[in-house]
Every structure is written in structure tokens, then in C-alpha cells.
Amino acid sequence: MMASYFLRRKILNCGGSRILLGNEEPLHLYFQFKFGCLGTASDKIRPYSSFNSSAKINFTDLTCPHTWYPQARRKHRKVFLHVGPTNSGKTYHALKRLESSSSGVYCGPLRLLAWEVAERLNKAKVPCDLLTGQEREEVEGAKHKAVTVEMADVASNYSCAVIDEIQMMGCNTRGYSFTRALLGIAADELHLCGDPAVVPLVQDILRVTGDEVEVQFYERKLPLVPLKVPLGSFSNVRKSDCIVTFSRREIYKLKKQIENGGKHLCSVVYGSLPPETRTKQATMFNDAGSDFDVLVASDAIGMGLNLNISRIIFSTMKKFDGVLMRDLTVPEIKQIAGRAGRYGSKFPRGEVTCIHEDDLPLLHSSLNSPSPTLERAGLLPTFDLMYMYSRLHPKKGFYQILEHFLDNAKLSANYFIVNCEQLLKTASVIDEFPLGLREKYLFCISPVDMDDEISSQGLTQFAEHYAKKGLVRLREIFTPGTLKVPKTQSELKELESIHKVLDLYVWLSFRLEDSFPDRELASSQKAICSMLIEEFLERFGWQKPKSRRFPVLKTSSSLLSPELRQYL
Numbered sequence: 278m279m280a281s282y283f284l285r286r287k288i289l290n291c292g293g294s295r296i297l298l299g300n301e302e303p304l305h306l307y308f309q310f311k312f313g314c315l316g317t318a319s320d321k322i323r324p325y326s327s328f329n330s331s332a333k334i335n336f337t338d339l340t341c342p343h344t345w346y347p348q349a350r351r352k353h354r355k356v357f358l359h360v361g362p363t364n365s366g367k368t369y370h371a372l373k374r375l376e377s378s379s380s381g382v383y384c385g386p387l388r389l390l391a392w393e394v395a396e397r398l399n400k401a402k403v404p405c406d407l408l409t410g411q412e413r414e415e416v417e418g419a420k421h422k423a424v425t426v427e428m429a430d431v432a433s434n435y436s437c438a439v440i441d442e443i444q445m446m447g448c449n450t451r452g453y454s455f456t457r458a459l460l461g462i463a464a465d466e467l468h469l470c471g472d473p474a475v476v477p478l479v480q481d482i483l484r485v486t487g488d489e490v491e492v493q494f495y496e497r498k499l500p501l502v503p504l505k506v507p508l509g510s511f512s513n514v515r516k517s518d519c520i521v522t523f524s525r526r527e528i529y530k531l532k533k534q535i536e537n538g539g540k541h542l543c544s545v546v547y548g549s550l551p552p553e554t555r556t557k558q559a560t561m562f563n564d565a566g567s568d569f570d571v572l573v574a575s576d577a578i579g580m581g582l583n584l585n586i587s588r589i590i591f592s593t594m595k596k597f598d599g600v601l602m603r604d605l606t607v608p609e610i611k612q613i614a615g616r617a618g619r620y621g622s623k624f625p626r627g628e629v630t631c632i633h634e635d636d637l638p639l640l641h642s643s644l645n646s647p648s649p650t651l652e653r654a655g656l657l658p659t660f661d662l663m664y665m666y667s668r669l670h671p672k673k674g675f676y677q678i679l680e681h682f683l684d685n686a687k688l689s690a691n692y693f694i695v696n697c698e699q700l701l702k703t704a705s706v707i708d709e710f711p712l713g714l715r716e717k718y719l720f721c722i723s724p725v726d727m728d729d730e731i732s733s734q735g736l737t738q739f740a741e742h743y744a745k746k747g748l749v750r751l752r753e754i755f756t757p758g759t760l761k762v763p764k765t766q767s768e769l770k771e772l773e774s775i776h777k778v779l780d781l782y783v784w785l786s787f788r789l790e791d792s793f794p795d796r797e798l799a800s801s802q803k804a805i806c807s808m809l810i811e812e813f814l815e816r817f818g819w820q821k822p823k824s825r826r827f828p829v830l831k832t833s834s835s836l837l838s839p840e841l842r843q844y845l
């Protein structure tokens with residue numbers, strides 16, 4: 278597999294100013310479609326000022342988002358909606374079509390899923406590139422791509438495309454990326470996999486696009502049996518059980534309680550674990566020969582990971598959602614419970630129960646109820662629209678433009694604007710630096726958690742250096758001397774945040790410059806973070822680390838600081 282970190286950049290000459298569009302929608306096509314302009318962007322698009330005086334275009338009118346994607350609108354797409362419960366083979370069938378097509382793209386919600394699909398296609402001798410926010414691997418001769426949905430390209434033509442977990446277009450933060458892929462991917466065949474709750478909305482949204490829609494319903498391959506008896510005591514935990522809880526503190530508490538019984542060792546999976554560590558933990562659990570035969574996990578297992586679970590056990594049916602403690606919803610319960618009994622594993626059926634008897638009624642009633650219908654899909658103004666809008670308000674900072682745009686946006690009944698709190702927080706920080714609008718937009722849509730102190734500091738540092746010197750060398754801003762084996766939960770959290778910052782630096786560098794000179798350094802630092810986290814996981818479970826020394830990294834140790842070299 279040949280790695281390349283350079284992607285073609287689309288440079289558009291518009292009204293005298295050069296706009297780097299990256300993966301955004303081609304502006305001239307948008308105008309051709311919406312306003313009937315003809316010819317190339319450079320000779321036919323009028324400078325914005327003349328639009329402003331004559332046409333009175335309302336850029337905050339988001340009522341027809343399908344018109345933002347003229348390339349897809351020129352196609353008569355055949356859309357297949359594969360819907361059914363988890364583990365029913367929806368993705369399997371869509372991927373079979375992708376595999377047999379002459380060109381195509383898989384868009385998934387997780388990096389791990391994009392990895393899995395790229396690997397699967399390459400194994401089947403269908404060369405497939407991998408493209409996520411953090412990695413780009415180009416395979417010679419590839420006409421297929423496996424991408425995370427944010428990276429889906431709406432300027433290419435494909436014969437086949439798959440969007441996995443399409444119900445995520447209702448997600449309050451990432452929904453807009455799924456909507457963009459749904460409306461914008463120019464494929465002859467588009468396969469959407471997800472929950473039956475999306476059917477009416479997708480049909481309604483696609484009524485205006487001229488696409489042909491066919492719905493295919495799936496049944497679970499193996500039965501899912503809700504047990505009448507709760508787990509009760511931890512002495513009843515069996516090999517291949519997965520205990521689900523919703524806070525990291527609880528995950529480690531349960532792991533300790535189960536391991537204290539002396540019969541099992543537990544792998545753990547939760548959202549903030551670095552993907553590499555998560556994969557390793559999942560692999561240990563799946564490996565029949567490993568001692569780690571029980572899984573303790575958060576709802577991070579709900580999507581995609583292929584896990585050989587025979588029984589799901591809910592430790593609680595309540596979850597803190599950032600504001601309050603609430604009952605799990607019907608779709609959440611179904612998605613998690615459905616992970617038991619994967620087709621192709623050695624189990625004839627999946628089972629599901631709770632630790633406490635009081636929780637059983639909610640579990641049973643939820644599994645017997647249909648998921649509520651999805652009513653609206655997420656939207657976010659594209660860079661092009663924000664750019665046009667900003668020309669009307671040249672003195673305003675990005676924060677004010679965004680705020681103004683959100684206040685004035687008009688939407689149709691099928692859509693909502695996703696939560697822009699993080700965007701606004703980032704915009705208020707980024708506005709302090711002399712950056713172009715496109716750069717600011719990219720910083721704002723980057724996967725940064727501004728509520729995490731280390732992450733927000735990381736983003737601010739990067740922006741400051743980028744504004745002064747352009748793309749910076751990681752070693753100029755990253756001081757890895759603080760990395761050490763964590764001893765407490767808060768030190769572990771700190772290390773996970775550092776891992777996230779490294780991921781963020783790679784993401785920003787790819788999107789801002791299409792290259793990343795320090796990628797190797799970032800990878801080695803990330804590998805060390807992952808190893809330190811694994812070391813913590815072993816210690817926390819009171820397992821003896823297999824070795825006091827870490828395995829030697831493939832990357833050159835000369836790239837590492839003396840503080841880090843001591844771990845090699």
C-alpha cells in the first residue's frame with residue numbers, strides 16, 4: 278500500500294479572489310444550477326458585488342439544500358435504502374454491490390469502519406483508498422474509496438456509493454455530514470444502510486431530487502432473546518458477556534468487580550480511547566485464545582465494531598447526556614442490545630438482560646417498540662454560502678458572521694441546523710488571529726472539543742503559529758516532556774486529550790495544506806500515547822504488565838524527545 282499525503286486542490290478564481298475549496302462544493306456549478314450561469318467559473322461568475330446590487334440573493338435561505346449539489350442533481354440516482362435491526366446484514370449486502378461496481382465510495386461514521394471496509398475491499402482484490410480526517414492511504418489503480426462521512430467527495434462521479442448508519446443525519450452535531458453525503462454524492466447507485474425510522478424522511482427529502490428510491494427491509498439473521506432473569510450477582514458473568522455502562526468511572530469499577538471474582542479478565546471499550554487502543558481491546562476480546570473473555574464497554578460498541586458478544590448486560594438504563602440523567606431511548610437500547618449474537622460468530626442466538634431486576638421492564642418494552650420516526654436531517658451552511666454572506670458584511674469577524682447566519686437562516690420542515698456551540702466557541706478564539714475565512718471555517722469544523730482544556734489550548738496554539746508562520750512543525754509547539762505513564766484517572770484523561778490534540782494537528786494540517794511534514798512524528802507520539810494508555814489499562818486491572826519495556830517503535834527514535842526515548 279502506497280501512502281501519499283497530497284491531495285489535488287481545487288483552486289477557483291472567483292471575482293478576482295482565489296478560493297481554495299478543498300472538498301467543498303464547486304461554486305461555479307452551484308451557480309450554474311441555481312441561477313443558470315453558464316461557462317467556467319473564471320469567465321462567467323460575476324464578482325460578488327454585482328450580484329449584491331442586482332440579484333438580491335438571500336444566502337441564508339437554506340430551504341433547498343439539494344440545489345447545492347448540481348453534480349448529483351444531473352444524475353438520475355437509483356437509491357436503495359437497506360433498513361432493519363443491527364446485525365441483519367444491511368451493510369453486508371450494500372458492500373457486496375460496492376465490491377462489484379466499477380468505481381465507488383463507502384462513507385462510514387467511524388474511522389474504524391472505514392479501515393475495516395478498505396481492508397475488506399483490498400483483500401477481495403478491489404483496490405481501495407482510505408481517507409479519513411487523519412489518514413490518507415492511496416492504493417495504486419484504486420477506483421474505490423473508504424472514507425469517514427465528513428471526507429465524502431461531492432465533486433466526483435461514482436458508479437456506486439454506500440452511506441452507513443444513515444439515521445445519523447438526525448445527529449445534533451454530525452448530522453449535516455450525512456445530509457451532505459445523501460444529497461451530494463454523485464453516484465449511479467446509492468446504498469443507504471440504517472434504522473427503519475429513517476424511511477419516510479429519506480423518501481420525502483429525495484422527492485425533489487428526481488432520484489428513484491427502493492426500500493429493502495431486513496430481518497435479524499440470528500434471534501435476539503431478551504432474558505426474563507437479571508444477572509443479579511457478578512458471579513453469574515460468563516465468557517463472551519458484554520457489560521454496558523455509560524461513564525468511564527463505572528467501566529473501571531465494573532472491570533475491577535468482575536476481575537476480583539478471579540474467573541475472568543475484562544477488555545474495555547469506550548469512546549475516548551484512541552482508536553488503535555480500542556481496536557486492540559476489541560481484538561483481545563474477540564480472540565478465543567485470549568484470557569480477556571469479558572467486555573466492559575460504553576455505548577461506543579453500538580456502532581459497527583464487529584464483536585463476538587453472546588450476551589449484552591445493561592448495568593443501568595440511565596445515561597447522563599451532558600445536561601441531565603435520562604432513561605435510554607428506544608433506538609439506543611435496540612442499537613446496543615442488537616450487538617449480541619453476530620451472524621458468523623459461534624453463537625446460535627444473542628441474549629440481552631440487565632444487572633438489576635427493576636430495569637427489565639424498560640428493556641423488554643423498548644425491544645418490542647418501533648423506533649420513533651426520524652423527523653429532520655441536520656444541515657450546516659457550506660463554506661461557499663458563508664463566504665458569499667461574509668462579502669455582505671466585510672467588517673464582521675467569523676463569529677459574528679456565523680451568529681448572524683444562524684439567526685437569519687431559513688429552513689424547510691425536513692431540516693434543522695446542527696448544534697453550532699462548538700463552532701461558535703472555536704470562532705470566538707480563532708477570530709483573534711489574522712486568518713482567511715476558509716482557514717477559520719476549517720478550524721471551526723475541525724474535530725476539537727473546546728470544553729476540554731488541553732484540546733482547546735492545542736487548537737489555539739496551532740492557530741497562533743499557523744497565522745504567523747504557516748504550517749508549523751509539530752516540535753515547535755508540542756512539548757512531549759509531560760508524557761508519562763498515568764497513575765490516576767485524571768492523568769489518563771490528560772493523556773487521552775494529548776492523543777486527541779495530535780489527531781487534531783494531523784487533521785488541521787491535512788485540511789489546511791494537504792500535507793503534513795511531521796506526520797511521522799505525530800504517529801510515533803500517538804503510538805506512545807496509546808501504549809501508555811494500554812499500560813494504564815493493565816495496571817488498573819491489577820494485571821502484571823507483560824514487560825517493563827515497551828516494544829520498539831517502527832519510526833526512528835531520533836525523532837523523539839529524550840523524555841520519550843526512555844520508554845523505548
Ligand SMILES: Nc1ncnc2c1ncn2[C@@H]1O[C@H](COP(=O)(O)OP(=O)(O)OP(=O)(O)O)[C@@H](O)[C@H]1O
Pocket residue numbers: 361362363364365366367368369370470498580581583619620621
Ligand atoms: N449473507 C451473509 N453471509 C455472510 N455473512 C453475513 C451475511 N450477512 C451478514 N453477514 C455478516 O453478519 C455480520 C452483521 O452484518 P452487517 O454488518 O451487514 O449487519 P448490519 O445490519 O449492517 O448491522 P449494523 O446495523 O450493526 O451495522 C457481519 O459480520 C457480516 O459480515
